[in-house]
Amino acid sequence: MDDGRLSVVVVGAGYWGPNLVRNFNLSPDWHVAAVCDRELDRAERLAWTTRSAVAVASIEEALAIEGVDAVAIATPARTHEAIALAAIAAGKHVLTEKPLADNVESGERMVSAAAEAGVVLMADHTFCYTPAVLKIAELIRAGELGEITFVDSVRINHGLVQPDVDVFWDLAPHDLSILDFILPDGLRPEAVSAHGGDPLGLGKACVGYLIMRLGKGVVAHVHANWLSPTKIRQLVVGGTRRTLVWDDLNPTQRVSVYDRGIDFVTVTEDAERAAAQVSYRYGDTWVPALPEVEALSLMVAEFAASIREDRAPRTDGRAALRVLRVLDATSRSLEAHSAPAEVAAEQKEIIA
Template sequence: MNDHLNVAVIGAGYWGPNLARNFRASADWNLVAICDLDVERARRVAEGVGGVPVMSDLAAVLADPLVDAVAIATPARTHHAIVLAALAAGKHVMVEKPLADTHERGDEMVRAAAARGLVLMADHTYCYTPAVLKMRELIAEGALGDILFVDSVRINLGLIQPDVDVFWDLAPHDLSIMDFVLPGGLAVTSVSAHGSDPLRTGKSCVGYLAMPLESGAMAHVHVNWLSPTKIRQMVIAGTRRTLVWDDLNPQQRLSVYDRGVDIEAVSKGSTADTRAANVSYRLGDTWSPALPEREALGGVVAEFASAVHERRPARTSGAAGLRVLSVLGAAQASLLAGGAPQVVTAGVAAQEVAA
């Protein structure tokens, strides 16, 4: 019996060729079509993976009973319509980040997949890198203790996107990683967002997010299109240890520091000021776990197949994508309110699917 699943890639632009290459190389999938309105562009992608049927008619792809799933790599504003059409046709769906261009549309997509018993997977590629998988493992086993803060920086001299600001372009990467590795996922209570548009593009090119978490920890994200230096780094500090992820350091992507501050509470009945509590600095070892080097997208397509075969939500499910959208939506509202904190609500669909 052939357990291979048949998948079509929708979109042959920036990300589509990477998806096509990984589906072609996968032992779980048969790549049966590449669909794009630009047939010549789709043909170039098809030739790059050894030859695949090329189509320009999305409806024809979705009407094909042999197609089990589609992987969508089109602009975010098109995700809602394509995903709903694919789900209505009975196809499992993987869609690149962000899940949709608004929380409301993402919520409708998640509900539609759940109602039909189909897999809706967010392509949060970073979550399948060896480094982030190790981060998740270390945090889950309690190596860091209780999480105190998360500080993330993603800056570079990058392409200013025509349809989205820097928050929607870059922050989904870091928000999806937080959702993947933190206990309880991206449980944000409110968001304060501050953006700057020094080039007068009409959108934020530099941005900062401050997010209190339900656990009592604080998360902070800095994204920037205008930095002459490129940094992709996340610091997750706990009561026991601190973890530093540096994605641009292949020799040592992860460092675990047994260093920190221990504060002993003032004993009951003491008249001393609480500022006189004993503060001690813990200076322990620093170590770096060994990590394999492999392409994250290979893990993404393997997880997609496993979720379909096992009839379960993917590790980066539509609900995970919706939680990221919740933060982005609250950030957008905070920007309009001059940086005032905005409450984050994940939505009923995300809660139902996550449960």
């Protein structure tokens, strides 16, 4: 294209593909070159909504289209690696749906390949581009909360039991990617314990509790649940200065910052005296105004910017790999009857 736009192929015309296509199509940064799906009909219907894209039935055809800069992958997780490696081999930048892959080794190969090829590898951790999460990350980085004391995330509703994954792999990637984004050092827990409930005897967890030890006595907890009659999406981030609540289902008050905390003076060996040295603050609550922006439009803009500026995007492959490693540890903890599982060390060559 001569108009300075980047050209993208969207692979997968199922559940999420149309959202990507719509946002790429509305973006001043992007031109949708093709929609790719094994079911050509489906690809055609989606391509048609763009006025520009052609429909193709294979990644080979897609990569053969002249001038394609990037490939966006919205297919099941188990197919991400093959598509991504083919795209990277062809020199294309890659965006994948969450999770990055269905196992850590695949994710590591994808990150390595992109690093070697010098292309961007980015994960569509959509929630990280919502105005609420952007504001939360900004507040934490600015020190508004002080030191983080605990993190509690609840994501429950009467959801569909998925045929191929448990409730952790289905829902927790959202929470984990958000935590990776907002925690000052990213999501690097010392250990992960997972507790699953399978009351229907389906052979996998429908009710999940995930505990991550973040060091210094700080615990992050995720409750993921397909069987709840009510829908809750709430994140609490406790801090020594202030504490924050994100209620994603309350459109008029998504983020509340409570000026409540514990002013702690010194620790002594005597428990009673220590308690006496704790003092409580009950201050005002503040609800920052948030802009009304669609997260996906910010996400595709960040993808374009990272390519043009030759830098890692905010939710890059390494971030996605951190999420994947925690999911992997979750599964190992479940297999070990909820014993704490260590999170695999990051490969130095990748980090460097």
